[in-house]
Amino acid sequence: MKKYKAYCFDLDGTVYRGKKGIDSAIRFIHQLEEEQLDYFFVTNNSSKTPEQLQKVLADIGIDTPANRIYSSALATAKYVVQHFKEAKIFMIGSDGIRTALEAEGLDLVDTDEARPDVVVMGIDRTIDYMKLVKASLALQTGAKLIGTNEDIRFPSELGFIPGNGSFVNLVANVAQVEPVFVGKPSPVMLEVIQQEYGFEKEEMVMIGDNYDTDILCGIRFGCDTIHVNTGVVKTEIVLQKDQKPTYCIEEL
Amino acid sequence: MKKYKAYCFDLDGTVYRGKKGIDSAIRFIHQLEEEQLDYFFVTNNSSKTPEQLQKVLADIGIDTPANRIYSSALATAKYVVQHFKEAKIFMIGSDGIRTALEAEGLDLVDTDEARPDVVVMGIDRTIDYMKLVKASLALQTGAKLIGTNEDIRFPSELGFIPGNGSFVNLVANVAQVEPVFVGKPSPVMLEVIQQEYGFEKEEMVMIGDNYDTDILCGIRFGCDTIHVNTGVVKTEIVLQKDQKPTYCIEEL
Structure with missing residues (x-):
């Protein structure tokens, strides 16, 4: 698989299910840390603040700054202010x-x-x-x-x-x-990450289990996408879509 | 309009709106009482017992025995027992x-x-x-x-x-x-009235404001139907349907 500069992860079904971490995803993120590659969390979960999500991630062994967590709640507030x-x-x-x-x-x-x-x-x-x-x-x-x-x-x-x-x-x-x-599949959250950190679209990848939110978000934004078979939409369904992810894998 | 032996009325949007009676419907029902014609209430409201609905009707000036009120709750219970x-x-x-x-x-x-x-x-x-x-x-x-x-x-x-x-x-x-x-447009409630009182289908009419529930219920059962323009579906919409009610009127 190609190396990227910015790995953007969905949370539910990709990094954890309910309160339980997905081991392969946690290992993959620890590996990114060792290689000093950037990673972000891009979630449609609007019920928790970034600080609360930070705590949930810490509980499954991922220590990340709150400003690396982009929620649909933040994007929605920005949208409402604009309009x-x-x-x-x-x-x-x-x-x-x-x-x-x-x-x-x-x-x-x-x-x-x-x-x-x-x-x-x-x-x-x-x-x-x-x-x-x-x-x-x-x-x-x-x-x-x-x-x-x-x-x-x-x-x-x-x-x-x-x-x-x-x-x-x-x-x-x-x-x-x-x-x-406002949330995925709207590309708003990926646009914010790109603007804040100055990545090129080719340097970014969106990773998720849900074709209709995560994968379409990446496709609409215009970056590569990775579908993981650990959540809500199974690989066999994804492979029937007209617009396919860049990669389909069982787990990270 | 043809005379029927059994007038089957929807409630919400036909006889009352919220807690307020619809005057024309109330006058029409009083006229049926004077002519000693049978009338029934056939409602998808499952939140109230026939006795509670009887009270609501009494409050707007319609005194009717509880056994003239057929709710989707009763029909549902009968359906569950059967299956x-x-x-x-x-x-x-x-x-x-x-x-x-x-x-x-x-x-x-x-x-x-x-x-x-x-x-x-x-x-x-x-x-x-x-x-x-x-x-x-x-x-x-x-x-x-x-x-x-x-x-x-x-x-x-x-x-x-x-x-x-x-x-x-x-x-x-x-x-x-x-x-x-189980409720309208399923014809179950009209079938029960027919069986209990021995009417012919030609002697019955279903009256309501909602094409997709009341009118289709009558059509599927096989009796005449009257659409009133006092509720949820307006006459102009009803007239665009393939299967039209027997009568479309502003109010009773």
Whole structure:
């Protein structure tokens, strides 16, 4: 396999599953450290801050600075600031997206107190009927819908569980609007890494288990891609796609 | 308009919207009472028992015996007994579906205590992430998925809010299974009315605002249908369908 300068890893299904590290990926990352090659984590997980993700990685033996972790939460906050600077925002999500939106100085409101201009949704493990009602109604009075990512499901120790995309699509169908998704397969996060570190696209590679998010993100950005068979989309499915990854491997 | 012996009414969007009665429908029903014609309510609402729906109708001035109210909850319980008699059932839903399943002697379990054979879902205004996770995981270990109805959304005073079909489709997509829906447009509830009262199909009419549930239910059963323009699907949309209702009217 070609050597790259910047290795960009998905997390869930690529580096760990649930709380359990994937040994081959951990070994591969330790090897990159020995060779002093750059690596980054590019995740659609918007529920945790980079610091919280840093802790999760430390628990499986990977010590990395928080600024090497790029989450869809950060990218979403940047997108909202660019497109809706003075907007009132109704948010469904966890610490990661809340912290990112607040850090950009955005005005978070409840629908009881103000009519939101934007509904931002990231994965929320306390999501309930009333939150979905509030989002659905806000969209019907003209709010725009932005999702951190469009993952329908993601793997846990016990099986697949609902992802943020499931809930974004639910309220979009109820209100009959089209959502905007910021996370992978949108290339925004890879663009930020490239700009911050000055890599050429040919020096970068995107590594992940999910064809529809990780691999398409790399393809749309325009860098090489590596599919690993350790997560949500199996190699046999990936090989049927029109646009194939640069490499398909069992594990790293 | 032809006179029928049995008038079968949808509720939400046809007889009331939210908690507010639709005057023209209420007058029409009072007229049927004066002419001593039979009328029934055929609803995909599985959250309330017939007795609770009876109370809602009484509040808008319609006094009707509970046994004239046919809910998808009752029909679902009958369906489960027929197809999965000794099954363990994980249920998401409200009083209506719980009462109906228990009345048939079915064994309701939590996924913590037993592996369910069937997941039954009716509208649940306390639905949350953990319930959806439990349902998704049960389906991945082989449980069958049965929804009381497939309504994606339904009207409230403030706008459209998520319906049971939204949540059934969510877990079906996560687990990649096909759900079975028992409520309208399935003709099961009209079949039960016909059998219990001995009507001919030509003597019955199904009245509703929702083409995809009410009108298709009547068409699949084989009776006449009346679309009213007081709810979720507007007349101009209905007139574009291949199979049109017998009558399209503004209101009753």
